Amino acid sequence: MPLRRRLDWQAATVRRVETKTPTVKSFFLEPAEPFAYRAGQHVDVRLTAPDGYSTERSYSIASAPETAPLVELTVELLEGGEVSPFFHEVVEPGDTLEIRGPIGGHFVWRVAEGGPVLLVGGGSGVVPLMGMARHRAAQRADVPMLLFFSARHWDEVIFRDELLDLEARGDGFSLALALTREPARREADFGRRIDGAAAMAALARLPAPPRVAYVCGSNPFVEAATAALMEAGIPAPVIRTERYGG
Amino acid sequence: MATRGFFGRRTPPELADRIPPGQYLEEGFPVLSAGPTPHVRTEDWSFTLKVGPRPVKRWNWDEFNALPIGKMTRDIHCVTKWTKLNTAWEGVLVDDILADAGIEPPTGYTLAHAYDGYDTNVPTADLVGGKAMVALRYEGAPLTADHGGPARLLVPHLYFWKSAKWLNGLQFTERDEGGFWELRGYHMYGDPWKEQRFTGD
Ligand SMILES: Cc1cc2nc3c(=O)[nH]c(=O)nc-3n(C[C@H](O)[C@H](O)[C@H](O)COP(=O)(O)OP(=O)(O)OC[C@H]3O[C@@H](n4cnc5c(N)ncnc54)[C@H](O)[C@@H]3O)c2cc1C
Numbered sequence: 137m138p139l140r141r142r143l144d145w146q147a148a149t150v151r152r153v154e155t156k157t158p159t160v161k162s163f164f165l166e167p168a169e170p171f172a173y174r175a176g177q178h179v180d181v182r183l184t185a186p187d188g189y190s191t192e193r194s195y196s197i198a199s200a201p202e203t204a205p206l207v208e209l210t211v212e213l214l215e216g217g218e219v220s221p222f223f224h225e226v227v228e229p230g231d232t233l234e235i236r237g238p239i240g241g242h243f244v245w246r247v248a249e250g251g252p253v254l255l256v257g258g259g260s261g262v263v264p265l266m267g268m269a270r271h272r273a274a275q276r277a278d279v280p281m282l283l284f285f286s287a288r289h290w291d292e293v294i295f296r297d298e299l300l301d302l303e304a305r306g307d308g309f310s311l312a313l314a315l316t317r318e319p320a321r322r323e324a325d326f327g328r329r330i331d332g333a334a335a336m337a338a339l340a341r342l343p344a345p346p347r348v349a350y351v352c353g354s355n356p357f358v359e360a361a362t363a364a365l366m367e368a369g370i371p372a373p374v375i376r377t378e379r380y381g382g
Numbered sequence: 383m384a385t386r387g388f389f390g391r392r393t394p395p396e397l398a399d400r401i402p403p404g405q406y407l408e409e410g411f412p413v414l415s416a417g418p419t420p421h422v423r424t425e426d427w428s429f430t431l432k433v434g435p436r437p438v439k440r441w442n443w444d445e446f447n448a449l450p451i452g453k454m455t456r457d458i459h460c461v462t463k464w465t466k467l468n469t470a471w472e473g474v475l476v477d478d479i480l481a482d483a484g485i486e487p488p489t490g491y492t493l494a495h496a497y498d499g500y501d502t503n504v505p506t507a508d509l510v511g512g513k514a515m516v517a518l519r520y521e522g523a524p525l526t527a528d529h530g531g532p533a534r535l536l537v538p539h540l541y542f543w544k545s546a547k548w549l550n551g552l553q554f555t556e557r558d559e560g561g562f563w564e565l566r567g568y569h570m571y572g573d574p575w576k577e578q579r580f581t582g583d
Contacts, residue, residue: 142582143567147383180579182404183388191390192404192463218391218406226387234383239580241566242416355413359528362418372418372498381412381462 143236144169145182148207150231157292159213160260161224162198167235170205173197175271176244176264176350176378179207179237183219193219196263196352196378197238198295200270207235210294212260243350243378247272252280254339254346254370256330256361259287259294261353264378266295268350269302269309278308282346284338286314286330286357290321312338330360332367339368346370352378400457401465402574408464413528416562420497420548421527429516429533430551431483439483443532447518449474449482454515456538458545459574471536473517476509476552489554493561494535497548502561503570504537504544506554513539516549541572541579 148165155161177197184190199208211223227233245253245268253272255265262285272281287293293313303311312324314334319327324341326334339345349370351361358379365375393401401407424443431438441449455470480487487506495501508514517536518525525531530547537544543563564570569578577583 143580183385183390184383185388185390186384189390189392190404191406194462222388231386232383233385239567242562351418355528359413359419366418372420375418377415377417379412379414381408381410381464 143239145234145236147232148235150227150229150233151206152229153227156210156294159292160210160294161213162208162210163223163227164199165207165209165233165235167205167207171238172204173201173207173238174244174246175201175267177238177240177267178264179209179235180239181209181219182234182236183222184234191218194239196267198263198266198270200267200274202271202274207237210260210263210266243352243376245271245348245350247275247277247279250279250347252282252342252344252346254342254349254365255281255283255285256349256351256365257283257285258330258353258357258361259292261351261357261378261380262294264352265350269299272309273302273305276307280308280342280344282310282312282338282342284312284314284330284335286316286353286361288315288317290315290318310341312341330364332364335364335368335370339370346374349375350378351375353380355379355381397467400467402459403577404579405459405463405465405574408466411466411469411529412460412462412464414460414462414543415498415547416500417498419527422497422532422548424532427532428550429479431479432551432553433485433488434553434555438485441482446474446516446533450478451518452478452515454517454536454538456536458538458542460542461568461572461579465574469538470521471515471517472519472522473515473533473536475512475515477512479516479552480510487554489556491555491558493553493555493559494544494546494549495551495553496546497550500546500548500562502544502546503555503559503564504535504540505558505571508537508540509552513537539573541569541574543568544572
Protein backbone atom coordinates (compact mmCIF):
# COMPACT_ATOMS: atom_id res chain seq x y z
CA MET A 137 0.00 0.00 0.00
CA PRO A 138 1.50 3.35 -0.95
CA LEU A 139 2.49 5.73 1.77
CA ARG A 140 0.91 8.98 0.73
CA ARG A 141 1.50 10.81 3.94
CA ARG A 142 4.66 12.74 4.50
CA LEU A 143 7.03 11.03 6.90
CA ASP A 144 8.15 13.66 9.38
CA TRP A 145 10.88 13.34 11.95
CA GLN A 146 9.60 13.30 15.48
CA ALA A 147 10.80 12.75 19.03
CA ALA A 148 10.29 9.38 20.64
CA THR A 149 10.86 8.71 24.33
CA VAL A 150 12.71 5.59 25.39
CA ARG A 151 10.43 3.91 27.94
CA ARG A 152 12.32 0.72 28.61
CA VAL A 153 15.53 -1.08 27.66
CA GLU A 154 15.77 -4.87 27.78
CA THR A 155 18.84 -7.03 27.33
CA LYS A 156 17.95 -9.87 24.96
CA THR A 157 21.32 -11.59 24.51
CA PRO A 158 24.90 -10.56 25.38
CA THR A 159 25.03 -8.47 22.19
CA VAL A 160 21.39 -7.54 21.61
CA LYS A 161 19.14 -5.05 23.39
CA SER A 162 15.55 -3.98 22.81
CA PHE A 163 14.49 -0.35 23.10
CA PHE A 164 10.81 0.43 23.64
CA LEU A 165 10.01 3.83 22.17
CA GLU A 166 6.93 5.96 22.55
CA PRO A 167 6.63 8.40 19.64
CA ALA A 168 5.26 11.87 20.41
CA GLU A 169 2.87 11.40 17.48
CA PRO A 170 1.67 7.81 17.63
CA PHE A 171 1.46 5.91 14.35
CA ALA A 172 0.07 2.57 13.26
CA TYR A 173 2.50 0.16 11.65
CA ARG A 174 2.51 -3.21 9.93
CA ALA A 175 4.52 -6.26 10.86
CA GLY A 176 7.83 -6.17 8.99
CA GLN A 177 8.15 -2.39 8.65
CA HIS A 178 11.05 -0.33 9.94
CA VAL A 179 11.78 3.15 11.21
CA ASP A 180 14.68 5.47 10.53
CA VAL A 181 16.58 6.84 13.51
CA ARG A 182 18.53 10.11 13.31
CA LEU A 183 21.22 10.96 15.83
CA THR A 184 22.59 14.49 16.08
CA ALA A 185 25.83 15.58 17.73
CA PRO A 186 26.16 18.89 19.62
CA ASP A 187 27.84 20.54 16.60
CA GLY A 188 24.97 19.59 14.29
CA TYR A 189 26.61 16.57 12.65
CA SER A 190 24.00 13.86 12.23
CA THR A 191 23.69 10.34 10.91
CA GLU A 192 20.82 7.95 10.26
CA ARG A 193 20.21 4.21 10.39
CA SER A 194 17.20 1.96 9.78
CA TYR A 195 15.84 -0.44 12.42
CA SER A 196 13.05 -2.96 11.97
CA ILE A 197 10.09 -2.96 14.31
CA ALA A 198 10.10 -6.06 16.53
CA SER A 199 6.80 -5.39 18.25
CA ALA A 200 3.40 -6.48 16.95
CA PRO A 201 1.25 -3.76 15.33
CA GLU A 202 -1.20 -4.47 18.15
CA THR A 203 1.39 -3.00 20.56
CA ALA A 204 1.28 0.46 18.93
CA PRO A 205 1.87 3.22 19.83
CA LEU A 206 4.86 1.51 21.46
CA VAL A 207 7.63 0.65 18.98
CA GLU A 208 10.23 -1.95 19.94
CA LEU A 209 13.59 -1.70 18.20
CA THR A 210 16.05 -4.52 18.70
CA VAL A 211 19.64 -3.57 18.05
CA GLU A 212 22.63 -5.84 17.70
CA LEU A 213 25.98 -4.45 18.83
CA LEU A 214 28.43 -4.22 15.94
CA GLU A 215 31.94 -3.56 17.31
CA GLY A 216 33.34 -0.37 15.85
CA GLY A 217 29.99 0.72 14.50
CA GLU A 218 28.86 4.32 14.79
CA VAL A 219 25.26 3.83 15.91
CA SER A 220 24.71 0.39 17.45
CA PRO A 221 27.37 0.93 20.19
CA PHE A 222 25.66 4.23 20.98
CA PHE A 223 22.41 2.36 21.53
CA HIS A 224 24.13 -0.22 23.71
CA GLU A 225 26.35 2.05 25.76
CA VAL A 226 24.46 5.32 26.01
CA VAL A 227 20.70 5.05 25.49
CA GLU A 228 18.63 4.70 28.66
CA PRO A 229 15.00 5.12 29.70
CA GLY A 230 13.88 8.74 29.56
CA ASP A 231 16.11 9.63 26.59
CA THR A 232 14.55 11.02 23.46
CA LEU A 233 15.54 9.87 20.00
CA GLU A 234 14.50 11.24 16.63
CA ILE A 235 12.69 8.74 14.45
CA ARG A 236 10.44 8.65 11.43
CA GLY A 237 8.25 5.89 10.14
CA PRO A 238 6.73 3.49 9.54
CA ILE A 239 8.66 2.67 6.37
CA GLY A 240 8.36 -0.23 3.94
CA GLY A 241 5.53 -1.67 1.89
CA HIS A 242 6.99 -4.91 0.57
CA PHE A 243 8.53 -6.81 3.46
CA VAL A 244 5.26 -6.76 5.42
CA TRP A 245 2.70 -9.34 6.41
CA ARG A 246 -0.84 -9.19 7.73
CA VAL A 247 -2.84 -12.13 9.07
CA ALA A 248 -5.51 -11.45 6.45
CA GLU A 249 -2.97 -12.28 3.73
CA GLY A 250 -2.96 -15.87 4.95
CA GLY A 251 -0.27 -18.50 4.55
CA PRO A 252 1.39 -20.87 5.08
CA VAL A 253 4.13 -18.39 5.90
CA LEU A 254 7.82 -19.20 5.99
CA LEU A 255 10.09 -16.85 7.93
CA VAL A 256 13.85 -17.21 7.58
CA GLY A 257 16.13 -15.05 9.72
CA GLY A 258 19.83 -14.80 10.41
CA GLY A 259 20.92 -13.09 13.65
CA SER A 260 19.25 -9.69 14.04
CA GLY A 261 17.42 -10.43 10.77
CA VAL A 262 14.84 -12.10 12.99
CA VAL A 263 13.57 -8.70 14.16
CA PRO A 264 10.91 -7.95 11.49
CA LEU A 265 9.98 -11.67 11.48
CA MET A 266 9.35 -11.45 15.21
CA GLY A 267 6.89 -8.65 14.47
CA MET A 268 5.06 -11.02 12.11
CA ALA A 269 5.02 -13.92 14.59
CA ARG A 270 3.78 -11.64 17.35
CA HIS A 271 1.12 -10.15 15.06
CA ARG A 272 -0.13 -13.66 14.30
CA ALA A 273 -0.24 -14.51 18.01
CA ALA A 274 -1.96 -11.23 18.93
CA GLN A 275 -4.65 -11.96 16.36
CA ARG A 276 -5.02 -15.53 17.67
CA ALA A 277 -4.69 -16.64 14.06
CA ASP A 278 -4.04 -20.24 13.11
CA VAL A 279 -2.25 -19.47 9.83
CA PRO A 280 0.56 -22.02 9.61
CA MET A 281 3.87 -20.27 10.17
CA LEU A 282 7.40 -21.63 10.41
CA LEU A 283 10.34 -19.57 11.63
CA PHE A 284 13.66 -20.96 10.46
CA PHE A 285 16.19 -19.01 12.48
CA SER A 286 19.96 -19.18 12.21
CA ALA A 287 22.21 -18.04 15.07
CA ARG A 288 25.69 -18.97 16.11
CA HIS A 289 24.88 -20.17 19.63
CA TRP A 290 21.81 -21.18 21.61
CA ASP A 291 22.49 -18.22 23.91
CA GLU A 292 22.49 -15.84 20.94
CA VAL A 293 18.99 -16.84 19.82
CA ILE A 294 17.21 -13.49 20.14
CA PHE A 295 13.68 -13.79 21.64
CA ARG A 296 14.42 -17.48 22.38
CA ASP A 297 12.11 -18.03 25.35
CA GLU A 298 9.28 -16.12 23.73
CA LEU A 299 9.65 -18.15 20.54
CA LEU A 300 9.61 -21.41 22.47
CA ASP A 301 6.45 -20.21 24.24
CA LEU A 302 4.82 -19.29 20.93
CA GLU A 303 5.56 -22.76 19.64
CA ALA A 304 4.22 -24.38 22.81
CA ARG A 305 0.81 -22.80 22.17
CA GLY A 306 0.36 -25.52 19.58
CA ASP A 307 -1.65 -23.26 17.27
CA GLY A 308 0.35 -23.75 14.10
CA PHE A 309 3.51 -21.77 14.81
CA SER A 310 6.71 -23.78 14.66
CA LEU A 311 10.35 -22.94 15.20
CA ALA A 312 13.43 -24.53 13.66
CA LEU A 313 16.82 -23.27 14.77
CA ALA A 314 20.01 -23.61 12.78
CA LEU A 315 22.92 -23.18 15.20
CA THR A 316 26.15 -22.68 13.31
CA ARG A 317 28.69 -22.96 16.15
CA GLU A 318 27.26 -25.64 18.41
CA PRO A 319 25.17 -28.81 18.11
CA ALA A 320 21.40 -28.70 17.95
CA ARG A 321 19.66 -29.01 21.33
CA ARG A 322 16.17 -29.91 20.17
CA GLU A 323 15.05 -32.52 17.70
CA ALA A 324 13.55 -29.92 15.35
CA ASP A 325 16.81 -27.96 15.17
CA PHE A 326 19.95 -28.19 13.08
CA GLY A 327 23.59 -27.93 14.11
CA ARG A 328 24.70 -26.32 10.87
CA ARG A 329 24.06 -23.48 8.46
CA ILE A 330 20.82 -23.32 6.51
CA ASP A 331 21.31 -25.31 3.31
CA GLY A 332 18.97 -26.91 0.78
CA ALA A 333 18.62 -30.18 2.70
CA ALA A 334 17.95 -28.41 6.00
CA ALA A 335 15.39 -26.16 4.30
CA MET A 336 13.69 -29.21 2.81
CA ALA A 337 13.56 -30.93 6.21
CA ALA A 338 12.30 -27.84 8.02
CA LEU A 339 9.64 -27.17 5.38
CA ALA A 340 8.11 -30.57 6.09
CA ARG A 341 6.77 -28.98 9.25
CA LEU A 342 4.38 -26.77 7.26
CA PRO A 343 1.18 -28.49 6.11
CA ALA A 344 1.63 -27.12 2.57
CA PRO A 345 4.32 -25.23 0.64
CA PRO A 346 4.58 -21.61 1.80
CA ARG A 347 2.52 -19.08 -0.05
CA VAL A 348 5.01 -16.43 0.94
CA ALA A 349 8.53 -16.52 2.37
CA TYR A 350 10.33 -13.68 4.14
CA VAL A 351 14.11 -13.82 4.40
CA CYS A 352 16.04 -11.27 6.45
CA GLY A 353 19.61 -10.81 7.66
CA SER A 354 23.02 -9.74 6.43
CA ASN A 355 23.49 -9.92 2.69
CA PRO A 356 25.61 -13.10 2.71
CA PHE A 357 22.98 -14.76 4.88
CA VAL A 358 20.15 -13.71 2.58
CA GLU A 359 22.04 -14.92 -0.49
CA ALA A 360 22.72 -18.33 1.08
CA ALA A 361 19.25 -18.74 2.57
CA THR A 362 17.38 -17.80 -0.62
CA ALA A 363 19.57 -20.22 -2.58
CA ALA A 364 18.69 -22.95 -0.03
CA LEU A 365 14.97 -22.19 -0.32
CA MET A 366 15.08 -22.35 -4.11
CA GLU A 367 16.98 -25.63 -3.88
CA ALA A 368 14.16 -26.87 -1.65
CA GLY A 369 11.73 -26.04 -4.44
CA ILE A 370 10.37 -22.65 -3.41
CA PRO A 371 9.83 -20.46 -6.48
CA ALA A 372 11.61 -17.09 -6.53
CA PRO A 373 8.45 -14.94 -6.81
CA VAL A 374 7.25 -16.26 -3.43
CA ILE A 375 10.41 -15.02 -1.67
CA ARG A 376 10.74 -11.50 -0.26
CA THR A 377 14.03 -10.30 1.16
CA GLU A 378 15.30 -7.60 3.48
CA ARG A 379 19.06 -7.09 3.59
CA TYR A 380 20.75 -5.31 6.47
CA GLY A 381 24.09 -4.69 4.80
CA GLY A 382 27.38 -6.20 5.87
CA MET B 383 17.63 18.30 18.23
CA ALA B 384 20.93 17.12 19.71
CA THR B 385 20.87 13.53 20.91
CA ARG B 386 22.14 13.11 24.47
CA GLY B 387 25.54 11.46 24.52
CA PHE B 388 25.97 11.16 20.74
CA PHE B 389 29.15 12.52 19.20
CA GLY B 390 29.41 10.45 16.07
CA ARG B 391 32.15 9.27 13.83
CA ARG B 392 33.18 12.03 11.47
CA THR B 393 33.94 11.65 7.85
CA PRO B 394 37.44 12.99 7.10
CA PRO B 395 36.89 16.70 6.29
CA GLU B 396 38.26 16.36 2.76
CA LEU B 397 35.49 13.86 2.00
CA ALA B 398 32.69 15.43 4.02
CA ASP B 399 31.27 17.42 1.09
CA ARG B 400 30.82 14.17 -0.84
CA ILE B 401 28.55 12.57 1.77
CA PRO B 402 24.89 13.65 1.37
CA PRO B 403 22.78 14.39 4.46
CA GLY B 404 21.91 11.34 6.58
CA GLN B 405 24.42 9.11 4.78
CA TYR B 406 27.56 7.43 6.11
CA LEU B 407 30.72 6.38 4.35
CA GLU B 408 30.88 2.67 3.53
CA GLU B 409 34.05 0.87 2.48
CA GLY B 410 32.35 -2.41 1.53
CA PHE B 411 29.60 -2.77 -1.06
CA PRO B 412 26.32 -3.81 0.57
CA VAL B 413 23.46 -5.15 -1.51
CA LEU B 414 19.80 -4.24 -1.52
CA SER B 415 17.00 -5.90 -3.41
CA ALA B 416 13.44 -7.01 -2.82
CA GLY B 417 13.84 -10.70 -3.57
CA PRO B 418 16.27 -13.49 -4.44
CA THR B 419 19.12 -12.76 -6.83
CA PRO B 420 18.24 -13.89 -10.37
CA HIS B 421 21.09 -15.61 -12.19
CA VAL B 422 20.68 -14.62 -15.83
CA ARG B 423 23.06 -16.26 -18.32
CA THR B 424 24.54 -13.96 -20.93
CA GLU B 425 23.37 -16.43 -23.64
CA ASP B 426 19.81 -15.78 -22.48
CA TRP B 427 20.21 -12.07 -21.87
CA SER B 428 18.68 -9.39 -24.06
CA PHE B 429 17.93 -5.70 -23.79
CA THR B 430 14.85 -4.08 -25.32
CA LEU B 431 14.23 -0.39 -25.93
CA LYS B 432 10.55 0.53 -26.04
CA VAL B 433 8.52 3.65 -26.70
CA GLY B 434 5.31 3.09 -24.77
CA PRO B 435 4.25 -0.48 -25.55
CA ARG B 436 6.17 -0.56 -28.86
CA PRO B 437 9.61 -2.23 -29.02
CA VAL B 438 12.05 -0.08 -31.00
CA LYS B 439 15.13 -2.26 -30.89
CA ARG B 440 16.41 -5.36 -29.14
CA TRP B 441 20.06 -6.38 -28.59
CA ASN B 442 21.45 -9.72 -27.51
CA TRP B 443 24.55 -9.89 -25.29
CA ASP B 444 27.09 -9.83 -28.11
CA GLU B 445 25.31 -7.07 -29.99
CA PHE B 446 25.06 -4.99 -26.84
CA ASN B 447 28.73 -5.48 -26.02
CA ALA B 448 29.61 -4.28 -29.52
CA LEU B 449 28.19 -0.82 -28.70
CA PRO B 450 30.71 1.84 -27.56
CA ILE B 451 31.93 0.98 -24.05
CA GLY B 452 32.49 3.96 -21.76
CA LYS B 453 33.80 4.37 -18.21
CA MET B 454 32.31 6.21 -15.26
CA THR B 455 33.80 6.58 -11.79
CA ARG B 456 31.26 8.02 -9.39
CA ASP B 457 30.09 8.19 -5.78
CA ILE B 458 26.93 6.18 -5.14
CA HIS B 459 24.30 6.68 -2.45
CA CYS B 460 21.91 4.00 -1.18
CA VAL B 461 18.67 4.99 0.52
CA THR B 462 19.53 2.51 3.31
CA LYS B 463 22.10 5.19 4.30
CA TRP B 464 25.44 4.13 2.91
CA THR B 465 27.54 6.11 0.47
CA LYS B 466 30.45 4.58 -1.40
CA LEU B 467 33.02 6.79 -3.09
CA ASN B 468 34.83 6.35 -6.42
CA THR B 469 33.03 3.28 -7.73
CA ALA B 470 34.37 2.43 -11.19
CA TRP B 471 32.00 1.15 -13.86
CA GLU B 472 32.15 0.32 -17.54
CA GLY B 473 29.19 0.03 -19.83
CA VAL B 474 27.14 1.63 -22.56
CA LEU B 475 25.92 5.20 -22.15
CA VAL B 476 22.17 5.55 -22.60
CA ASP B 477 23.05 8.17 -25.25
CA ASP B 478 24.85 5.49 -27.26
CA ILE B 479 21.94 3.07 -26.94
CA LEU B 480 19.60 5.70 -28.33
CA ALA B 481 22.05 6.54 -31.12
CA ASP B 482 22.31 2.88 -32.09
CA ALA B 483 18.51 2.65 -32.20
CA GLY B 484 18.48 5.80 -34.32
CA ILE B 485 16.12 7.77 -32.08
CA GLU B 486 16.13 10.96 -30.06
CA PRO B 487 14.68 10.81 -26.52
CA PRO B 488 10.99 10.48 -27.45
CA THR B 489 9.29 11.33 -24.11
CA GLY B 490 10.15 12.97 -20.81
CA TYR B 491 9.97 9.86 -18.65
CA THR B 492 11.47 6.41 -18.61
CA LEU B 493 10.79 3.17 -16.79
CA ALA B 494 13.73 0.81 -16.31
CA HIS B 495 12.70 -2.85 -16.33
CA ALA B 496 14.49 -5.82 -14.80
CA TYR B 497 14.48 -9.60 -15.03
CA ASP B 498 12.95 -10.06 -11.57
CA GLY B 499 9.94 -7.90 -12.48
CA TYR B 500 11.40 -4.86 -10.72
CA ASP B 501 10.96 -1.48 -12.33
CA THR B 502 11.83 2.10 -11.46
CA ASN B 503 11.12 5.47 -13.03
CA VAL B 504 13.69 8.08 -14.01
CA PRO B 505 13.11 11.30 -15.94
CA THR B 506 14.64 10.88 -19.39
CA ALA B 507 16.73 14.02 -18.90
CA ASP B 508 18.55 12.22 -16.05
CA LEU B 509 19.52 9.35 -18.35
CA VAL B 510 20.95 11.25 -21.32
CA GLY B 511 23.77 13.76 -21.74
CA GLY B 512 26.34 11.35 -20.32
CA LYS B 513 24.57 11.06 -16.97
CA ALA B 514 23.69 7.36 -17.01
CA MET B 515 24.81 4.05 -18.48
CA VAL B 516 23.92 0.41 -18.66
CA ALA B 517 26.83 -0.99 -16.65
CA LEU B 518 28.40 -4.30 -17.63
CA ARG B 519 31.55 -4.23 -15.49
CA TYR B 520 32.44 -3.09 -11.99
CA GLU B 521 36.04 -2.44 -10.86
CA GLY B 522 37.34 -4.09 -14.02
CA ALA B 523 35.42 -7.37 -13.73
CA PRO B 524 32.08 -8.54 -15.12
CA LEU B 525 29.22 -7.43 -12.89
CA THR B 526 28.35 -10.27 -10.47
CA ALA B 527 24.75 -11.39 -10.10
CA ASP B 528 24.34 -9.96 -6.59
CA HIS B 529 25.36 -6.53 -7.86
CA GLY B 530 22.93 -6.73 -10.76
CA GLY B 531 24.87 -8.63 -13.44
CA PRO B 532 24.90 -9.28 -16.31
CA ALA B 533 23.82 -5.63 -16.68
CA ARG B 534 22.42 -2.93 -14.45
CA LEU B 535 21.36 0.64 -14.92
CA LEU B 536 23.72 3.20 -13.39
CA VAL B 537 22.23 6.61 -12.54
CA PRO B 538 24.77 7.60 -9.91
CA HIS B 539 23.37 11.05 -9.09
CA LEU B 540 20.10 9.55 -7.77
CA TYR B 541 19.58 7.14 -4.83
CA PHE B 542 20.79 3.75 -5.90
CA TRP B 543 17.41 2.01 -6.07
CA LYS B 544 17.01 3.95 -9.36
CA SER B 545 20.00 2.02 -10.73
CA ALA B 546 17.93 -1.08 -11.49
CA LYS B 547 19.78 -4.40 -11.30
CA TRP B 548 19.34 -7.26 -13.78
CA LEU B 549 18.23 -4.71 -16.35
CA ASN B 550 16.49 -5.99 -19.47
CA GLY B 551 15.05 -2.84 -20.95
CA LEU B 552 14.20 0.84 -20.94
CA GLN B 553 10.72 2.04 -21.80
CA PHE B 554 9.88 5.63 -22.59
CA THR B 555 6.56 6.74 -21.12
CA GLU B 556 4.38 9.80 -21.63
CA ARG B 557 3.74 10.25 -17.91
CA ASP B 558 5.92 9.82 -14.82
CA GLU B 559 4.80 6.34 -13.73
CA GLY B 560 6.01 5.09 -10.36
CA GLY B 561 7.98 1.85 -10.27
CA PHE B 562 8.30 -0.88 -7.63
CA TRP B 563 9.59 1.16 -4.67
CA GLU B 564 7.97 4.40 -5.79
CA LEU B 565 4.55 2.72 -5.49
CA ARG B 566 5.57 1.65 -1.99
CA GLY B 567 6.20 5.10 -0.61
CA TYR B 568 9.63 5.94 -1.97
CA HIS B 569 10.30 9.24 -3.71
CA MET B 570 9.49 9.66 -7.42
CA TYR B 571 12.84 11.39 -8.11
CA GLY B 572 15.27 10.46 -5.32
CA ASP B 573 17.92 13.20 -5.16
CA PRO B 574 20.28 12.23 -2.31
CA TRP B 575 21.47 15.83 -1.85
CA LYS B 576 17.88 16.90 -1.13
CA GLU B 577 17.36 13.75 0.91
CA GLN B 578 14.37 12.75 -1.23
CA ARG B 579 13.93 9.32 0.31
CA PHE B 580 10.16 9.09 0.68
CA THR B 581 7.01 10.56 -0.85
CA GLY B 582 6.74 14.14 0.40
CA ASP B 583 10.46 14.57 1.24
C1 LIG C 1 15.74 -1.88 6.54
C2 LIG C 1 16.81 -2.16 7.57
C3 LIG C 1 16.42 -2.65 8.81
C4 LIG C 1 17.39 -2.91 9.78
N1 LIG C 1 16.98 -3.42 10.99
C5 LIG C 1 17.90 -3.71 11.93
C6 LIG C 1 17.49 -4.29 13.19
O1 LIG C 1 16.30 -4.52 13.44
N2 LIG C 1 18.44 -4.56 14.11
C7 LIG C 1 19.79 -4.31 13.87
O2 LIG C 1 20.60 -4.56 14.76
N3 LIG C 1 20.20 -3.77 12.68
C8 LIG C 1 19.28 -3.46 11.73
N4 LIG C 1 19.69 -2.91 10.52
C9 LIG C 1 21.12 -2.54 10.36
C10 LIG C 1 21.33 -1.12 10.96
O3 LIG C 1 20.66 -0.17 10.14
C11 LIG C 1 22.80 -0.72 11.00
O4 LIG C 1 23.39 -0.94 9.75
C12 LIG C 1 23.58 -1.47 12.05
O5 LIG C 1 23.03 -1.23 13.34
C13 LIG C 1 25.04 -1.06 12.04
O6 LIG C 1 25.14 0.32 12.26
P1 LIG C 1 26.42 0.92 13.00
O7 LIG C 1 26.33 2.40 12.91
O8 LIG C 1 26.56 0.32 14.36
O9 LIG C 1 27.62 0.40 12.16
P2 LIG C 1 28.32 1.18 10.95
O10 LIG C 1 29.28 2.13 11.54
O11 LIG C 1 27.28 1.71 10.05
O12 LIG C 1 28.95 -0.02 10.16
C14 LIG C 1 30.10 -0.70 10.52
C15 LIG C 1 30.40 -1.73 9.43
O13 LIG C 1 29.64 -2.91 9.69
C16 LIG C 1 29.04 -3.40 8.50
N5 LIG C 1 27.74 -4.02 8.80
C17 LIG C 1 26.52 -3.43 8.84
N6 LIG C 1 25.57 -4.33 9.17
C18 LIG C 1 26.20 -5.50 9.34
C19 LIG C 1 25.78 -6.80 9.69
N7 LIG C 1 24.48 -7.08 9.93
N8 LIG C 1 26.71 -7.79 9.79
C20 LIG C 1 28.02 -7.53 9.54
N9 LIG C 1 28.47 -6.31 9.20
C21 LIG C 1 27.59 -5.31 9.10
C22 LIG C 1 28.86 -2.20 7.62
O14 LIG C 1 28.91 -2.63 6.26
C23 LIG C 1 30.03 -1.30 8.02
O15 LIG C 1 31.12 -1.53 7.18
C24 LIG C 1 18.76 -2.66 9.52
C25 LIG C 1 19.14 -2.17 8.28
C26 LIG C 1 18.18 -1.93 7.30
C27 LIG C 1 18.63 -1.41 5.97
